[in-house]
Amino acid sequence: MFRIVSRGRIKSPWIFHLNTGSCNGCDIEIVAAFTPRYDLERFGCLLVGSPRHADVLLVTGPVTRQMLPRLIRVYEQIPEPKVVVAVGTCASSGSPFLGSEMVEGPVDRIIPVDTYIVGCPPRPEAIASGIITAVMSKFR
Amino acid sequence: MVVERNVEKEVEVEYARLRIPFGPVHPALKEPVSLRVSVRGEEVIDVDMVLGHVHRGIEALAEGRNLIQTLYLIERICGICSHSHTTCFIQALEEIGGIAPSERALYLRTLIFEMERIHSHLLLLGVMAYEIGFDTLFMFIWHVREKILDLFEKITGNRIHHAMNTIGGVRWNLTPQIASEINSCMKEMEKAVKYVRDIFTDGTVEKRICGLGVLDYSEALKLCVVGPTARGSGVDIDVRRDHPYAAYNDLKGNFSVITRRDGDVHARIEVRVLEIFESINIIRAILEKLPEGPIRPEENVLRLMRRIPEGEAVSLVEAPRGELFYFVKTDGKGGLRRLKVRTPTFSNLIGLKSMLLGCEIADIPVIVASIDPCLSCTNRVTIVDQRSGESKVVSLDALRRVVREK
Numbered sequence: 001m002f003r004i005v006s007r008g009r010i011k012s013p014w015i016f017h018l019n020t021g022s023c024n025g026c027d028i029e030i031v032a033a034f035t036p037r038y039d040l041e042r043f044g045c046l047l048v049g050s051p052r053h054a055d056v057l058l059v060t061g062p063v064t065r066q067m068l069p070r071l072i073r074v075y076e077q078i079p080e081p082k083v084v085v086a087v088g089t090c091a092s093s094g095s096p097f098l099g100s101e102m103v104e105g106p107v108d109r110i111i112p113v114d115t116y117i118v119g120c121p122p123r124p125e126a127i128a129s130g131i132i133t134a135v136m137s138k139f140r
Numbered sequence: 141m142v143v144e145r146n147v148e149k150e151v152e153v154e155y156a157r158l159r160i161p162f163g164p165v166h167p168a169l170k171e172p173v174s175l176r177v178s179v180r181g182e183e184v185i186d187v188d189m190v191l192g193h194v195h196r197g198i199e200a201l202a203e204g205r206n207l208i209q210t211l212y213l214i215e216r217i218c219g220i221c222s223h224s225h226t227t228c229f230i231q232a233l234e235e236i237g238g239i240a241p242s243e244r245a246l247y248l249r250t251l252i253f254e255m256e257r258i259h260s261h262l263l264l265l266g267v268m269a270y271e272i273g274f275d276t277l278f279m280f281i282w283h284v285r286e287k288i289l290d291l292f293e294k295i296t297g298n299r300i301h302h303a304m305n306t307i308g309g310v311r312w313n314l315t316p317q318i319a320s321e322i323n324s325c326m327k328e329m330e331k332a333v334k335y336v337r338d339i340f341t342d343g344t345v346e347k348r349i350c351g352l353g354v355l356d357y358s359e360a361l362k363l364c365v366v367g368p369t370a371r372g373s374g375v376d377i378d379v380r381r382d383h384p385y386a387a388y389n390d391l392k393g394n395f396s397v398i399t400r401r402d403g404d405v406h407a408r409i410e411v412r413v414l415e416i417f418e419s420i421n422i423i424r425a426i427l428e429k430l431p432e433g434p435i436r437p438e439e440n441v442l443r444l445m446r447r448i449p450e451g452e453a454v455s456l457v458e459a460p461r462g463e464l465f466y467f468v469k470t471d472g473k474g475g476l477r478r479l480k481v482r483t484p485t486f487s488n489l490i491g492l493k494s495m496l497l498g499c500e501i502a503d504i505p506v507i508v509a510s511i512d513p514c515l516s517c518t519n520r521v522t523i524v525d526q527r528s529g530e531s532k533v534v535s536l537d538a539l540r541r542v543v544r545e546k
Contacts, residue, residue: 023216023219025216032289035282061194066195096209097201102196
């Protein structure tokens, strides 16, 4: 049963995007990936407003102290099976904000991450390819 | 009496539907500013703001790093106006160190600056179109914006964080081939933005955004709002003209400061659309006048950095959203003793309260978007109904649905 649910998600991964303190660069590139030039929606992806509807969690930013409990809560609210994609260098490794008092990240210190998309910010193509790779490897 | 209560209850149920199931977080596309809005029925009667969800401690981090590391750190304050931040910081450093960049470097800085303004304003216009439920226009504008990002990539190698500035100059030069590409791109851009202007002056769109979120002249002066928000209310300020920096002194004749007196959402949008045309003019003038010469000092940048003495300086630039202010105090060993940044959105958010008072709940996202806020915190609104004292948390996304139904 779990497998059927999982397989059903390959063709239409719904995406929830959480900004945990990014500089807006990655967030804009994620939106740009959904606009006509790159058009992620042709893979069946859709940006949704609630984690309960989502299959894929895109996390940007180096998890600030205020966002830490919210990140955990959002992660718990996404139904299984789920995929977590860390978008951008901040989310993947924390740099250049490593060492700050207010930064608790990177993301994989807090929740399990399936795919890392590095770049500051990553190009929309990279984001598209990262999401597709994550979805194809996890939802089989 | 009883009937009246029933009617009230129905209204409450309407709003209860807006409560979103996942609690207080909804960082959507942009600017997750958290507002506490008190309403009586539909009318907004009080606004409170909670900031700081994206406090990353950048000023404190900068004090522990050297100047070059700080340069790339502060570029990450904002992904939309990254060049404004570095220019402002570098200007302060150059003032302390007594380093004068070459003419060509100043012109190239200005070129990137104006391209960034176009890309930032287009981004906002797209978001604005999205907020009023005009998705086709949103997609169109973001498609046009990609052309500017392509140019950025050709000049500097990156779409968002350009890393163009360095102490005493810029890092990338402009080849004649790219210059002609910029010229042809500006032609397309002008055509596209004219089309966008026509849509924003169309009756349907005008009806939606005219007279919304009014911030009148005296209020704008009192609250010290900056940038297009102030200019939309008739306050004639622009750092580019009032305190010219980079190459703006030479380009004074090539642009005018756009102001509108209405102070509503439509005026702020109009100011931004027209500013894109001014930016196109500036870019054309830059390409025409671009002087020859070196783009940066021969000396190694680390050696330059160590030569900057102890001192302090204040620097101002006109970022796409308004006046950006930096206070820099160096320690004379290539490090920083104090860095203070005041971003334009911080000034503009204060004006938000006057704009929102008296408007309807469904207008909140449109008005919030109209000041083009550029924070990164949380995108949510708490609605406190004064009659029942009950407080509900509604995401801007749910609000957007209401807006679209309107």
